[in-house]
Amino acid sequence: MQLISLPASPFATRVRIALRAKGLDVEIVPPPSGWPQDRRFRDISPTGRVPVLILDDGEAVWESAVILELLEELFPQARPLLPAGxxxxxxxxxxxxxxxxxxxxxxxxxxxxxxxxxxxxxxxxxxxxxxxxxxxxxxxxxxxxxxxxxxxxxxxxxxxxxxxxxxxxxxxxxxxxxxxxxxxxxxxxxxxxxxxxxxxxxxxxxxxxxx
Ligand SMILES: N[C@@H](CCC(=O)N[C@@H](CS)C(=O)NCC(=O)O)C(=O)O
Missing domain, CATH: 1.20.1050.10 (Glutathione S-transferase Yfyf (Class Pi); Chain A, domain 2)
Incomplete structure (x- = not known):
């Protein structure tokens, strides 16, 4: 998996905290040059924003809150980041x-x-x-x-x-x-x-x- 991220972005930072806490091995990469207008980037991130999570099969998921939820569901064996109640x-x-x-x-x-x-x-x-x-x-x-x-x-x-x-x-x-x-x-x-x-x-x- 890859996370397209910018260090300064609070939205990308929320996903990086979750990845660290869950101990998931995800490559952190910057957006491509020409971002945010770049056509290929828009194909995977229609809003033109980071973060974007790229799954191993190439599927791209954007919106940081949705990425957090997806990580819970994809990796139920990793440390849960939602309370039990x-x-x-x-x-x-x-x-x-x-x-x-x-x-x-x-x-x-x-x-x-x-x-x-x-x-x-x-x-x-x-x-x-x-x-x-x-x-x-x-x-x-x-x-x-x-x-x-x-x-x-x-x-x-x-x-x-x-x-x-x-x-x-x-x-x-x-x-x-x-x-x-x-x-x-x-x-x-x-x-x-x-x-x-x-x-x-x-x-x-x-x-x-x-x-
Ligand atoms: N609602 C989005 C917001 C993401 C967002 O605004 N990211 C900023 C960086 S902090 C961005 O990519 N801005 C690029 C732009 O607006 O052109 C999320 O939660 O992922």
């Missing part, structure tokens, strides 16, 4: 949705130049979403159910991205949120999260050397 599984999936629908969109928009008014509006959206996350996170070292799950795969890279986005704008978007703050300290005690986040941070530094 039905409700806890729903909670883990909810946090993946929170990352995708509420946390990432303002951050993606903030990465592009915006007017000061728009910047303020997006920042407000981001802090609202972070404060919702503060209410949703459990107290333990992991987001849900006491062990590493899809929720952590999704939330940990988003929080690194939030910290970097905030510091670029001169504010710490996390410091006033006790659970989120505690979680950002606890998450890096997990070796799989830590390694993938260091890769992501280095990827961002290479893209924007001042960060």
């Amino acid at each position: 039905v409700l806890e599984r729903a909670r883990a999936r909810q946090l993946v949705r929170v990352a995708d629908l509420y946390l990432m969109p303002p951050m993606v928009a903030l990465a592009a130049p915006q007017s000061p008014t728009e910047n303020r509006r997006l920042l407000e959206q981001l802090t609202d979403a972070l404060s919702m996350l503060d209410d949703l996170l459990e107290d333990g070292p992991y987001a849900v159910g006491g062990s590493l799950s899809h929720a952590d795969c999704a939330i940990a890279p988003v929080l690194l991205a939030a910290r970097i986005t905030g510091s670029r704008l001169g504010i710490d978007v996390i410091e006033a949120l006790p659970r989120v703050e505690a979680y950002t300290r606890a998450m890096i005690r997990d070796e799989h999260i830590l390694e993938a986040l260091l890769e992501m941070q280095e990827g961002i530094r290479r893209l924007v050397p001042s960060r």
Whole structure:
């Protein structure tokens, strides 16, 4: 199997955390030159986005949350990354949705130049979403159910991205949120999260050397 990935991508990072935790031997490759317009890349990733998982038979699967679910089903013998309880599984999936629908969109928009008014509006959206996350996170070292799950795969890279986005704008978007703050300290005690986040941070530094 191959994972088409970029180190700086929080979406690709969530899949890399899962691959590491499951101990799956997957070759990590960059997108082809000419990405994202490249026709051959569009044939396997119609959205033109990474990550994309290429299975051994050549089938391509895109959308990071779907890739995470697929890995659970393809490798039931590997470490499960969804909690055993039905409700806890729903909670883990909810946090993946929170990352995708509420946390990432303002951050993606903030990465592009915006007017000061728009910047303020997006920042407000981001802090609202972070404060919702503060209410949703459990107290333990992991987001849900006491062990590493899809929720952590999704939330940990988003929080690194939030910290970097905030510091670029001169504010710490996390410091006033006790659970989120505690979680950002606890998450890096997990070796799989830590390694993938260091890769992501280095990827961002290479893209924007001042960060
Ligand atoms: N919903 C997608 C989002 C993936 C995504 O936005 N990836 C970005 C990198 S972080 C990308 O490939 N952007 C290329 C582009 O927009 O042209 C997923 O979860 O996989």
